[in-house]
Amino acid sequence: MELLKLDYLLASLVYSLLGVGIFWLSFIVIDKLTPYDLWKNLVEERNQALATVVAAMCLGVAIIVASAIH
Structure with a gap:
């Protein structure tokens, strides 16, 4: 039950947010x-190339943020 301490759960929630x-x-x-x-370009004009670039940027930023928080 040590893994389910409230401190760890609260810290995970705060860092996730x-x-x-x-x-x-x-x-x-x-x-x-x-x-x-x-x-507008992503949703209305459905620019697939731009969506791919934005997705790659999002993954890069998410990895950096996750590494910094970890």
């Missing part, structure tokens, strides 16, 4: 830095 927040903030910053609206 922190990681998701940093990840979302980085997506917003990159969206503002690009010369066009990423969300």
Whole structure:
């Protein structure tokens, strides 16, 4: 039962929320830095090439955030 201590659960929850927040903030910053609206191109225009690049960027940022928190 030592693995289910409340301290560990709370720390995991806090770090998970922190990681998701940093990840979302980085997506917003990159969206503002690009010369066009990423969300419009992804959702409305269905730009597959842009979606692949954004997905790779998201994975890269998520790995960096996870490594920093770990």
